């Protein structure tokens with residue numbers, strides 16, 4: 348029996364959660380064909396989703412969980428073209444492109460959100476006291492805990508919380524260097540998951556606090 352406009356996003360979301368948790372690819376059932384939709388008076392039903400698209404709790408593609416390119420291709424299939432051309436005064440040419448090829452004043456995709464978030468997190472370790480009070484240590488752990496719950500890419504947040512929970516990975520906050528290295532390890536866990544190179548955590552302070560020893564950061 349064909350799925351309705353309401354059932355399809357719910358099923359897609361469920362399958363997406365199963366795929367994320369089990370690592371097993373699951374095939375979403377296609378929504379009704381256009382002919383079927385028209386027959387049912389349902390012309391606005393969502394189009395099939397690109398493979399691997401992560402959905403949000405509302406059953407729609409999650410912008411902060413996907414690359415800008417994937418989101419853009421889905422949007423191109425589903426959304427109306429902009430009604431007004433974007434004027435040069437609202438989007439300066441020098442600031443238009445991001446790595447995902449979206450204008451820089453669009454909501455963040457998973458990569459832009461990630462880069463900005465790591466910048467904040469590492470910058471926090473860089474300004475963390477060398478001798479933090481017990482209150483500072485407790486509040487820092489609380490922050491990490493809440494960050495893991497509120498991070499807008501929910502699949503990223505789930506994995507981050509799971510990593511923090513593993514034995515030996517609990518936040519280490521008894522001094523600046525310990526916290527800086529812990530954050531570097533947390534970041535490396537994501538790097539590994541994404542197939543990126545690991546960062547040398549012996550250099551976390553040069554990258555995020557003092558600037559490189561060759562003086563290029565002033």
Ligand SMILES: Cc1cc2nc3c(=O)[nH]c(=O)nc-3n(C[C@H](O)[C@H](O)[C@H](O)COP(=O)(O)OP(=O)(O)OC[C@H]3O[C@@H](n4cnc5c(N)ncnc54)[C@H](O)[C@@H]3O)c2cc1C
Pocket residue numbers: 457458459460461462463464465469498502503504506507530531532533534535537538541545546551554
């Ligand atoms: C908590 C969290 C979880 C995430 N989970 C996912 C996920 O599941 N899937 C996904 O697609 N994306 C995830 N991201 C985003 C991902 O980590 C990257 O931010 C994104 O892919 C952009 O990568 P990038 O190559 O531009 O550099 P980034 O990884 O964002 O790094 C920015 C800069 O930090 C420096 N750096 C790199 N590694 C380290 C390190 N270990 N220690 C210190 N400095 C370092 C480098 O100079 C680098 O240029 C997550 C982000 C966060 C904050």
